[in-house]
Amino acid sequence: MKAIKHTGFVLFLVALTIFTGSLFTGSFQLSKSELDAFLKEKNYKSTVIRGALEDAVITDKKLTIFKFSARVRKAYEKSNSYYDALITKYNAAKNWDKKGEQYQYKIYGKPHTLSYTLAKKAGRGFVKENASLIWFLTFGFGMIGALLFMLPNLILLGKPGIKNNHIYHNSATNRGFVAWLVLIYLVAFYLLLYFKPDYVVNWTYILDPISNFLNGGDASQWFVYGFLYCTIMVTMGVRMYIKYRHNKYQIIRTTSVLFFQIVFAFLIPEIMTSLNMPGYDFKNAFPLDYDFFFEWNLDTLTSSGKIGLFILIWGIVLTLIIVPVMVYFFGKRWYCSWVCGCGGLAETLGDPYRQHSNKSVNAWKLERWLIHSVLVFSLVMTVVTLYCYFSGTTSFIGINSQWIKDTYSFLIGAWFAGVIGTGFYPIFGNRVWCRFGCPLAAYLGLVQRFKSRFRITTNGGQCISCGNCSTYCEQGIDVRAYAQKGENIVRSSCVGCGICSAVCPRGVLKLENGPEEGRINPTEILLGNDVDLMNFVNKK
Amino acid sequence: MEHIVIIGNGISGVTTARHIRKNSNKKITIISGETKYFFSRTALMYIYMGHMKFEHTKPYENWFWEKNNITLKKGVINSVNTANKLLAFTNGETVSYDKLIIATGSKPNKFGWPGQDLEGVMGMYHKQDLEKLEKYAPNNKTCKRAVIVGGGLIGIELAEMLRSRNIPVTFLVREDSFWNGVLPAQESAMINKHIKEHHIDLRLSNNLKAIKADENGHVKSVIIEETGEEIFCDVVGLTAGVTPNIDFLKNSDIETKKGVLVNRFLETNIKDIYAIGDCAEQQKAIGQRRNIEAVWYTGRMMGETLAQTICGNKTAYNPGNWFNSAKFLDIEYQTYGWVFSEKNKKENELYFQWKHPKEYKCITISFDKDTHQFLGINTFGIRMRHEIFDKWLTEKRAIEHVLEYLADANFDPEFYKLYEPQIVAKFNKENNKKIQPKKKSWKRIFSKT
Numbered sequence: 001m002k003a004i005k006h007t008g009f010v011l012f013l014v015a016l017t018i019f020t021g022s023l024f025t026g027s028f029q030l031s032k033s034e035l036d037a038f039l040k041e042k043n044y045k046s047t048v049i050r051g052a053l054e055d056a057v058i059t060d061k062k063l064t065i066f067k068f069s070a071r072v073r074k075a076y077e078k079s080n081s082y083y084d085a086l087i088t089k090y091n092a093a094k095n096w097d098k099k100g101e102q103y104q105y106k107i108y109g110k111p112h113t114l115s116y117t118l119a120k121k122a123g124r125g126f127v128k129e130n131a132s133l134i135w136f137l138t139f140g141f142g143m144i145g146a147l148l149f150m151l152p153n154l155i156l157l158g159k160p161g162i163k164n165n166h167i168y169h170n171s172a173t174n175r176g177f178v179a180w181l182v183l184i185y186l187v188a189f190y191l192l193l194y195f196k197p198d199y200v201v202n203w204t205y206i207l208d209p210i211s212n213f214l215n216g217g218d219a220s221q222w223f224v225y226g227f228l229y230c231t232i233m234v235t236m237g238v239r240m241y242i243k244y245r246h247n248k249y250q251i252i253r254t255t256s257v258l259f260f261q262i263v264f265a266f267l268i269p270e271i272m273t274s275l276n277m278p279g280y281d282f283k284n285a286f287p288l289d290y291d292f293f294f295e296w297n298l299d300t301l302t303s304s305g306k307i308g309l310f311i312l313i314w315g316i317v318l319t320l321i322i323v324p325v326m327v328y329f330f331g332k333r334w335y336c337s338w339v340c341g342c343g344g345l346a347e348t349l350g351d352p353y354r355q356h357s358n359k360s361v362n363a364w365k366l367e368r369w370l371i372h373s374v375l376v377f378s379l380v381m382t383v384v385t386l387y388c389y390f391s392g393t394t395s396f397i398g399i400n401s402q403w404i405k406d407t408y409s410f411l412i413g414a415w416f417a418g419v420i421g422t423g424f425y426p427i428f429g430n431r432v433w434c435r436f437g438c439p440l441a442a443y444l445g446l447v448q449r450f451k452s453r454f455r456i457t458t459n460g461g462q463c464i465s466c467g468n469c470s471t472y473c474e475q476g477i478d479v480r481a482y483a484q485k486g487e488n489i490v491r492s493s494c495v496g497c498g499i500c501s502a503v504c505p506r507g508v509l510k511l512e513n514g515p516e517e518g519r520i521n522p523t524e525i526l527l528g529n530d531v532d533l534m535n536f537v538n539k540k
Numbered sequence: 541m542e543h544i545v546i547i548g549n550g551i552s553g554v555t556t557a558r559h560i561r562k563n564s565n566k567k568i569t570i571i572s573g574e575t576k577y578f579f580s581r582t583a584l585m586y587i588y589m590g591h592m593k594f595e596h597t598k599p600y601e602n603w604f605w606e607k608n609n610i611t612l613k614k615g616v617i618n619s620v621n622t623a624n625k626l627l628a629f630t631n632g633e634t635v636s637y638d639k640l641i642i643a644t645g646s647k648p649n650k651f652g653w654p655g656q657d658l659e660g661v662m663g664m665y666h667k668q669d670l671e672k673l674e675k676y677a678p679n680n681k682t683c684k685r686a687v688i689v690g691g692g693l694i695g696i697e698l699a700e701m702l703r704s705r706n707i708p709v710t711f712l713v714r715e716d717s718f719w720n721g722v723l724p725a726q727e728s729a730m731i732n733k734h735i736k737e738h739h740i741d742l743r744l745s746n747n748l749k750a751i752k753a754d755e756n757g758h759v760k761s762v763i764i765e766e767t768g769e770e771i772f773c774d775v776v777g778l779t780a781g782v783t784p785n786i787d788f789l790k791n792s793d794i795e796t797k798k799g800v801l802v803n804r805f806l807e808t809n810i811k812d813i814y815a816i817g818d819c820a821e822q823q824k825a826i827g828q829r830r831n832i833e834a835v836w837y838t839g840r841m842m843g844e845t846l847a848q849t850i851c852g853n854k855t856a857y858n859p860g861n862w863f864n865s866a867k868f869l870d871i872e873y874q875t876y877g878w879v880f881s882e883k884n885k886k887e888n889e890l891y892f893q894w895k896h897p898k899e900y901k902c903i904t905i906s907f908d909k910d911t912h913q914f915l916g917i918n919t920f921g922i923r924m925r926h927e928i929f930d931k932w933l934t935e936k937r938a939i940e941h942v943l944e945y946l947a948d949a950n951f952d953p954e955f956y957k958l959y960e961p962q963i964v965a966k967f968n969k970e971n972n973k974k975i976q977p978k979k980k981s982w983k984r985i986f987s988k989t
Contacts, residue, residue, distance in 0.1 A: 159737065161870035165704045166590035248955040360601060459951055460926025462865050462874070464836045465551065466583035471596045480599055501953050503591075505867040507874055507923035510951050514982050527926055529841040530860040 001152040008148025015141035022134060022202045026125030028068035030057045034121060046105045049079040057122060065119060069198045072115040080106050116198035120218065128205040135206050139231055146235045153242050160246035162503050164472075172426070173352050179426035187423035194414040197221040214267070215274040223270075229345065230266050233258055236348035243351070249498045249511070253337060257344035265341045278304050280311050283339050286319045287378040288440035290408060295389050323440075324447045330513055331454025332444035333496020342433060345422065346474065347497060350430020354499065357429035357476035364476065367436050367493065374412060375442035381408050412437065431474040435493055445492030453513040455520075456489035456500065458482060460527035463508045469500035483508050486526040490519055543567040544850060545627065545635060547617055548643035551836055552817030554578045555843025556641055556850070561608050563851040568609070569635065571627075573616035575667055577602060582836060584670045585697045589704040594667075620792040622810045639850060642789070642800055642808075642815040643843075646782035646834050649690075655751030660759035661776045664698045673701070677775045680707045685773040687711075687762045689748045690780030691718050693866050696731075698777045699740050700869055710741040710771055712748055712764070714780075724881050724904045726893055727920055731868050734900060738869050751776055782834050784819040797821055799832045804856040806846045814849075816842035826859060828878055835864060861933040862916070863926060871900045876929035877916025879906040889915060892939060892970070894963045896921070903963065907939040914942045922959065923951035928985065940975055943967055947980040 030038070035058060039050055052075035057068070083105045090099035107114070127134050157163045172178035192200050204219040207227055211219035219227075237258045244250035260283055269279030278300045286292040292315050301308035326334045336343045357363075381404045388394060388401040395401060421433025434441050448454060456479070463486070469479035475493045479500045482489045489500075489509075501509040544560060546553040549572035557568050570578075583597040605612050615629045620640070627635050648663025650656045662672045677683035686702050688695050691713030699709045715721060718735060720728040735742045747765035754760040761772045784799035795801045795809040799821030806814045815821075817839035822831045841859055848855040865874045880889065890909040895902035901921035907914050914937050917929065928949040932942055942949075946960045964977045 159870050164586075164589070164591040168587075168593050169590040247953060248957075249953045252955055457951075459923070460863070460930065461837050461840075462863065462926055464582040464865075465580040465599045466586065467580055467592060467596045467599065468583070468586065471592050484599060498953060505872065506865040507872050507951060510923070510953060512954075515986060518986050526837070526840065526844070527930060528837055528860050528863060529844055530858045 001156055005149050005152045005156075008145045008150070011141050011145030012149060013145075015138050015145055018134070019138040019142070019203075022127050022138070022206070023200060024064065025127050026065065026123050026202055026205075027062035028057075028065055028119055028122040028124070029059050029061070029063060030118070030122045032058055038118065038121060044079075044107055046079045046083070046107060048082045048105075049075065049107065052076075052078045053118075057118065065123070065199060065201055068119055068122060069112065069115045069196075072118050072198075073111040076107055076111060076114055112196045112198050116201060116221070119198045119201045120204065123201060123205060125202075127202050128208075131206050131209050135209075138206060143231060143235050147238060150235075150239045150242060153239075154245075157242075162505075163243065164503065167352075167355060173355070175356065175427055179353075182426045183424060186425065187419055190414075190418040190423050193221055193225055194418055200224065211270075214270040215279075217273070226266050229341070230262050233261050233344055233348045236351070240348055240351060244502065247498075247502050250502060253498065254347065256338045257340070257347055260339045261341050261344045264339075272307075277307050278311065281341075282311075282314065282318075284341070285323055285335070285440055286315060287375065287382070287443065288340070288342070288438055289315070290378050290381070290413060290439070291405075293382045293386055293389075294405060295385065298389060323444065324451075327444050327447040327454075328452050331452055331494070331496050331511075332441065332448045333454070333494075333511070335444060336434060336441060336495035337497045342417070342421070342438065343495060346425075346430040346434060350422075350425050350474070353425045353430045354474035355429070355471050356427060357431060357435065357474050359470050359473070359476050359478045364478075367476070370436045371438065371442040371445070371493075374416070374437050375439040377408060377412065378439040381405060412439075429474055429476070431476075431495070434495065435475050441493070441495075448494070449490065449492035451516075453516055453519070454490075454496065455512060455514070456482075456494065457510045457512050457514075458486055458488050459506075459508045459510070461486055461529075462506050464506055466505065468503040468505065469509060472499050472503050474499070479509070486521075486523045488519060488521050541565070541567045542638045543569065543636070544639050544641065545637035546570045546641040546643055547627070548572060548645055548817070548819075549575070549578045549612070550581065550643060550645045550817060550839065551578075552645070552839035552843045553641065553643035555840045556643065556816065556847045557610050558608075559844055559847030560850055561610060563847065563853075565609075566850070567611075569611040569613055569637075571613045571615055571617060571635075573614065576612050576614045577605075579667070581665070584664070584667065585701050588670060588673060588701045617788050620789060620794065620813075622793055622813065625812070638812065640813045641846065641850075642786070642794075642813065642819060643817045643839075644785045644788075644819045645839075646818040647785040648694075648778050649781045649783050650778060651780065653689075653748055653751060655753060655759070656778065658751055658753050658759050658776075659757055660774055661751060661778060663778050663782075664694050664701075665782065673775070677702060677705070677707055679705055683707050683774040685710065685771070686775040686777060687748075687771055687773045688777040688779055689762075690778065691715060692779060692781060693719075694782075695777070695779035696735065696868055698779055699735070700738070702775075702777075703738055703740060707775075708739075708741070710743060710773070711735065712743050712746045712762075714745070714747055716745045718742070718744070720881055721883055722881055724879065724891060724893070724918065726895060726902060727873075727904060727918060728881070730895075730900060730902060730920065731871065734869055734871055782818065784821065784832065786819050804858075805849055805854065806842055806857055814846055816846050826857075827862075829859065829862065837863075861930050863930070871920055872923065873918070873920050874924055875916065875918045876924065876926065877906070877914070877933045879904055879916040879918045892967055894959070894966050896959070901959065905939055905942065912938040912940060914939045917942075925949045925951045925985070939967075940973065943977070944975050945978050945984065947977060948984050950980070 035053060056071035056075040083102045087099055087102045167173045200221055203224045204221060207219040207224055211217060211223050237254050240254040241251060264283045265281045269281055273279040291297055301312045337347055384396045384399045384401050384404055387396040416437040417433050421437060424432055463483040465480055465484045467480050469483060473479050474497060475495055477491050477494060479489055496511055498511050501511060544566050546557055549570045553570055557570055560566055560568055577598050578600060579597040580599060583592060586592045587594055617627050618630045619628045625637050627637065646665065648665050660676045662669050677686060685708045687710045688698050689712045699711050702709045717728040718731045732742060749763040749765040751759055752761045759774060759776050761770045762776060763770050786796055786800055789796055793810065794813060799819050800808055800815035801823055802808055802815050802820045803823055806816050806820065808815055818834040825831055838859060842857055845855050845857045862878055863876045888908050888910060889906050892905045899921065903922065904918045906916045914932055943964050946963065950958060960977045964975050967973065968975055
C-alpha cells in the first residue's frame, strides 16, 4: 500500500515537472504570410507596426516564448512610442489638429495579451505537435499519480471516521516547507495566468484538441484554467469521498459542487460557444460575476437574440430573487458549498488546508470590514457602469467608469480572488476569498444572518470545549465559543460545509433548516443544570 | 473589594470566574500550577495525534483574561491557612483571600503497584503528562510497546493516541469485558471488537502485578497478576480512574474524605471556602449520582451555580437529568438518563435493545418493567438531541412515547440513514405493540413544555 502511494507521488511529480517544463519548450516565429493574415485581421492603422513586427517575429532564430514575447512587446512599444513622440512634438508646436490625429494610430491593450495573440499563432514544437501525448504525460499522469497516492487511504486510514491524524505534524498541512513551496507554485501560476498569459501559451496547445472538440476553437489560457480547475476538483473530490465516506452530507455536497463545476461552469459555456451563443455560466451570480453589467457583456447579450435576453433576465432574477429565497430556506450553503466554483475548489483542493483560517476576534473584525467594503465597491462600480452605459457618459459622481472597472478587475478580480484567494491556501486556509473578499458571500451572509431558517444547532450541554470544530472551521468561526455556551451558531460567514459537525467527537453540532423562532438562543445557564435563573433575573 | 481566589484553572474554576465577572466587579485571581491559560483537557489527545496544536485547545484568547480583569497566577499551592485566610505557594510566596474556591480537579489513580513511579510510567490527565508522552513515546522506535492499565474512558483514549503513531499497545482491563461496569453487555462486546480492529492487544480480566525497571530506572516490562506473564514495554499508562487532587489540604482544617466535602451549596466546613468540580465530594448523594463526579459538564455546572452564591444569590447545586458522552475510537456514544449495566441494574429495570446488523450502531433503552417509564438511553453511532431526552425524562414519559417520537430526537447530520422504523419494529415485535413512528416535527422539538 505504501509502495503504491509512493509510486503515485513520484508519478504526480513527473507530471508536474513535465507540465511546468513544457512552458520552456518550443520555438516561436511567424512566416510573412502568417503575419500578413494577422495584420489584416487586426487592421491596425499604425504604419509603423508592420515593420516593427516583421523585424520581431519573422526570423530564423529559434525563439523561446520569453524572447518572442519580449520582441513582440517591444514592437508594439516602438509603434506606440513613435506616435507618442509625434504627439509630444505637435503638442509643443500647439498644432492641436495634428496632435489629435495621432491617437487613432496608437494600439491599446495589455502588452502580454497582445503578445499572447501572436504567440498562439507562432508556436511550433514538440508540445504543439504531440498535444495528446503531452496531455497524457501531464494531465493523465497527474491524475493517475494523485489517485494512486490517495486511493490506498481507503485501507491505510482504517475504518471510516474522522481521520485527522498528523495534520499538524506534516509539513504540507502545518505551514511547513512543503506548504510554502505549494504557495509559491500557486501564486506563480496565478500571476502568469492573469498578467503574463503569453508565457503559458504552451499549455494551451496541450488542450487544443479538447477545446476544438468542445467548442470548435483553439484553447485559450482561460480554457486551460477551466479544464485544470475541473481536473483538480474531480481528483481532489475523490479524496473527499475517501476521507468522509462515513458522512453522507459530505458525499452529497461534494458530488453537487463537482456537478455544478463540470456541467454549469465548464461544459455548458463551451457548448454555447460552439453554437455561436455567448458562453454563460448559469450559476455564477452577480456580484461574484462582477462583469455581468459591464458594457461589453450587455452589448453581447443584447445582440445575441433570445438567448441573450434570457441570460440577461436570468442573471437579474438569480441575484435578486433566487439567491435570497434559497438562502432563506437553506442558508448560504446552498450556494457557497454546494454550487459555487470558488467554493468547489476550496472544498476539494483546499480541504487539507481548512485548519489555517484565523479564529481570532481581530480576524473576524477584519473580515466584516473587508467583505462589506468589497460588496460596496462592486455595487458602486456597477452603478457607475450602468449609469454611463445608459447615459453615454464616461463618468458618474466623479468616478470614471473605465477606471473603476479596471481597478476592480485588477485588485479584486485578479489579486484578491485569484492570487491571494487560492494561491495562499496552504498558509491562510482555503476560504480567504470567500471569507474576506467575495461580494456575493457578503450579500448571502446578510440574508443568512437576518432572515433565514438555517442554523447550526448546539446539542444542549454536551460540548466539552475540545475545539475540533473551531480548528477545522474554514471560515474562521470560533464555533466552540457558541457550542460551549449551548448557543446555536448563526453567523453570516458560515458556508455550511458541515465539517464542524463531522469532526465533533461528542455529537454536539447539527446543520439544520428550521423555524426562525428560537434560531438564535443566547443562554445564561446550560442545559443540565436545573438552576432557575429566570427567578434571579426577574428579581433584579 | 472582595478578593475571590480560585485554585485551579480547569472548566470548574474558569466557569466560576466568568460568571462572577458577569455579575459583579469583585477581584478575581485564578491560580494554576499546570498552565497559565485555561485549556480544554479533553483535547490533549488531539494534540498528540496531530489534529490540533495546544493553542487550539484554549477556548479563550490570551487577551480575554486581562480584558475581563481576571488575574492569572501560575504557581502551586502548598498549604491553606484558614484562620488568616492565607495561601502559601511552594516557592514561599503567599496570597490572601476573602473567599476561596478549590477547583483542583483530579489526578490519576495509583494503587501502590511496585514500580508505579518509574521513568516512563504516566497518567494521561495533565498537560505535563502529554509532554512526558511526547518524550517517552514520540514514535515506535523509542517506544516499542506501551502497556495501558485500566479500561475506562482515558485508557481507550490513550490507546487511540499511541496507535496514531503505530506504537503497539497492550491494554490491560480488569473487567471481563470493556467498561462493563457501566455499559450493557451488548455495547461492551461491540467495543471489545472495535478495540481489536484497531490492532490493540486487548487483555480482558488482566490485572497489573508489578512494573519492572531496567538498570536506568526506566520501565522495562510489566508483570500480569493472573498469568505471571512479563510484557516488555517502554511506556506504562496508568488510567485506572482518577482521584481528587487535594493533597495540599492535608494539614488544613478543611474537612475531606476522598474529596473536599461540600454541602449542596458547595460550601466546605469552613466559612468562605468552597469546592467544585472533580475535587468536590457531596456529603449526600444527589439522586443516583455519585458523590464525586469527574465529568466535564458537572464541573461547569457547579461553577455556574457557585458564581450565583458568591454574587449574593445563594443557590443550591441542583444537577438535572444525567447525561454524558464519549467516543470510543470511531464510535460515538451518548447517554441520557440512567442506563445501568447488567451488573448494576435494579430489579425493576428492563432493557429494550436494538443493534444494526453490520455497522457499529446500537441503542439500549432502560425502562421500568411495571410502569414502562423511560429511565434512560445509551446510543452508539447515532446522535440524539439533548433537549428532547431531557424533556422526556422530566416528563417521565413511557418508553412507548419515546419510541413513537424518536425521530424528533435524532441529531445525526442531514441525509444520514434513519433507523427509527427498524427500532420501533423490533420493539413492537418483542412486546406485541403497534407503535407507529411519527415523523419529525419542528413544532414538538421547539415546544418547551
